[in-house]
Amino acid sequence: MIWLKKVLIGFQSGKGKFNLMQKIEKALLLIANLNQDKKNLDYRIEEILNLCDTGKVDVEGIIVQNLKKPQRSYIGSGKLQESKREAKALKIDVIIVDDELSPNQQKYLEDFFKIKIVDRTALILDIFASRAKSKEGRLQVGLAQMQFLLPRLAGQWSHLERLGGGIGTRGPGETQIETDRRLVRNSIKKIKKDLEKVKTSRNTQRNRRIKxxxxxxxxxxxxxxxxxxxxxxxxxxxxxxxxxxxxxxxxxxxxxxxxxxxxxxxxxxxxxxxxxxxxxxxxxxxxxxxxxxxxxxxxxxxxxxxxxxxxxxxxxxxxxxxxxxxxxxxxxxxxxxxxxxxxxxxxxxxxxxxxxxxxxxxxxxxxxxxxxxxxxxxxxxxxxxxxxxxxxxxxx
Ligand SMILES: Nc1nc2c(ncn2[C@@H]2O[C@H](COP(=O)(O)OP(=O)(O)OP(=O)(O)O)[C@@H](O)[C@H]2O)c(=O)[nH]1
Ligand SMILES: [Mg+2]
Structure with a gap:
């Protein structure tokens, strides 16, 4: 979740634009293939590899598991162990998951792998953030990043809870989450307001042009x-x-x-x-x-x-x-x-x-x-x- 924190701090300091992948990172790709959809698997792999390439991530290994239904841990525990061994052997920096993870799944995988976990949505958001050039584009992507961040904030302070747990440790962590949530909500409000302004001026320009x-x-x-x-x-x-x-x-x-x-x-x-x-x-x-x-x-x-x-x-x-x-x-x-x-x-x-x-x-x-x-x-x-x-x- 470190990168989400970076997004938040960035918006607080008013910069508002971040690249998730600053340098080329080594990645292990995880794919849960529901209902053994063989026909679309090749296509799916090709597309996520293209996305990784665009996001400047080097995929060193791919682990696919055929599943009948979605798992709390995204893929089964046996495959997770195998992935961890693989990640260690290949000196992987980041795990890429070719689906949108729920906040709980994200936290589970972070705790398990102890390295950065980036799901398909975070990857696409990052590519968008590095591409958006116009003021409106940047605001739109910023808004999407904030909306994505909000339900995932809780996980970021888990390290405080782990410092012993129980009395005396939960308080500061929880308070910080609340502060962060408020900051993110305020940023969302501000971006929405700014977007309205940009929209009005764009509509005026368009009306002149389409006539x-x-x-x-x-x-x-x-x-x-x-x-x-x-x-x-x-x-x-x-x-x-x-x-x-x-x-x-x-x-x-x-x-x-x-x-x-x-x-x-x-x-x-x-x-x-x-x-x-x-x-x-x-x-x-x-x-x-x-x-x-x-x-x-x-x-x-x-x-x-x-x-x-x-x-x-x-x-x-x-x-x-x-x-x-x-x-x-x-x-x-x-x-x-x-x-x-x-x-x-x-x-x-x-x-x-x-x-x-x-x-x-x-x-x-x-x-x-x-x-x-x-x-x-x-x-x-x-x-x-x-x-x-x-x-x-x-x-x-
Ligand atoms: N061989 C071949 N390559 C093409 C042709 N048209 C586009 N390309 C290549 O396809 C790639 C994508 O082209 P773009 O024009 O950027 O595609 P786009 O639809 O604007 O892509 P996005 O903006 O990402 O949605 C580039 O490498 C182009 O050179 C074509 O007619 N033949
Ligand atoms: Mg284009």
């Missing part, structure tokens, strides 16, 4: 290639990198089409499976831009064997945001990677999926600029149709 223009938003799973396409279409230099959550804050640019109608395009945060609940609000706030879009371009990394699951994750979140009725064009990106050997089954899967989508789909490569002209034409058609709709409506 009279056709607004396109890029949405999609993290690492699908949204920023690369944004860069290509706007000729802007944005951050695109082979890391998860490169983009956190929505960026807006202009695109020029043949007709005179003004067109804006926004690049948004990538989606991820099992999004931590404390981050849902932050996501919804950054994605507010989508409500004002006339067209969503759903960018799919079709070279990823799990692209269908990734599409589902994105669509579920869009549903949550009440955006399921928005006009959407599926953009199958990274087709250049499909020429590699051994991709036949994947290509077959893509073709089957595309048949279901009929005309609302286009395959491109943003990196190799394949079919970009075609994408322009399709977008142009959407703009023309929407423009005609407006004219019909006005003259009726």
């Amino acid at each position: 009279n223009s056709f607004n396109i938003s890029l949405v999609g799973y993290t690492n699908a290639g949204k920023s690369t396409l944004f860069e290509l279409l706007t000729k802007k230099n944005t951050l695109s990198s082979n890391m998860l959550f490169s983009t956190l804050d929505t960026r807006i640019g202009k695109v020029h089409f043949g007709n005179s109608k003004k067109c804006t395009i926004s690049d948004t945060v990538g989606f991820v499976d099992k999004l931590p609940t404390v981050l849902v609000d932050a996501f919804k706030a950054t994605l507010e831009e989508l409500k004002y879009s006339d067209l969503l371009l759903h960018i799919v990394d079709c070279s990823n064997p799990n692209f269908i699951r990734q599409i589902e994750v994105v669509n579920e979140l869009l549903d949550d945001l009440d955006l399921e009725k928005k006009e959407m064009l599926y953009v199958f990106n990274k087709i250049d990677k499909l020429n590699e050997n051994g991709n036949d089954t994947l290509v077959q899967k893509i073709n089957q999926f595309k048949e279901l989508l009929t005309d609302s789909c286009v395959s491109i490569s943003s990196k190799e600029t394949i079919n970009i002209e075609l994408l322009y034409q399709i977008i142009q058609k959407h703009i023309d149709t929407s423009y005609n709709r407006v004219i019909e409506y006005t003259f009726k």
Whole structure:
């Protein structure tokens, strides 16, 4: 829990931003595989390894246990002993757990391993904290960190209780927890107030911008290639990198089409499976831009064997945001990677999926600029149709 303490002290001193992983640390990864979900296990491992890589953690070993139901100690006691031996042998600095731990589970594992325990949510929060650049982004992530911290504060003072326990030791510990809780609650209140202010000024700017223009938003799973396409279409230099959550804050640019109608395009945060609940609000706030879009371009990394699951994750979140009725064009990106050997089954899967989508789909490569002209034409058609709709409506 030392890092949580750091977050708290940081907010007290007004800095408000912390990296959980300052240097590259050696990690042991624990995975409880419920119901022996073999099909998704490889994908799950690949994704958490990517997250670890992005969070600058070196995974030295992975321990998976198949379980029928969740355990109080996350995995069974035999596997825990094995993990402890492994952690010692590999000189591990941190245990990464690929699920969100309850405060009790967190405390149990900390007491057992006596080294830092970082669950999936803490890892994602840390990546977000190091990525957030705008004032709003930083406030949103700070708020999520505080909300995550609050129920976990109790564990941090257990060392005082252990100094003998019983009378005379519990008092100061308990009081400190209460003080910490109050400080965190006060910070939460302050961040919420600051966020309201930022929101009002953003709404004013947006109202000015969306008037009279056709607004396109890029949405999609993290690492699908949204920023690369944004860069290509706007000729802007944005951050695109082979890391998860490169983009956190929505960026807006202009695109020029043949007709005179003004067109804006926004690049948004990538989606991820099992999004931590404390981050849902932050996501919804950054994605507010989508409500004002006339067209969503759903960018799919079709070279990823799990692209269908990734599409589902994105669509579920869009549903949550009440955006399921928005006009959407599926953009199958990274087709250049499909020429590699051994991709036949994947290509077959893509073709089957595309048949279901009929005309609302286009395959491109943003990196190799394949079919970009075609994408322009399709977008142009959407703009023309929407423009005609407006004219019909006005003259009726
Ligand atoms: N081979 C290939 N790589 C691509 C293509 N488009 C993007 N990439 C690579 O995929 C990685 C992720 O690209 P980004 O544009 O940062 O992806 P993103 O969707 O913005 O990611 P987040 O901001 O993390 O959600 C980068 O290494 C890109 O160079 C493509 O068409 N082909
Ligand atoms: Mg991006």
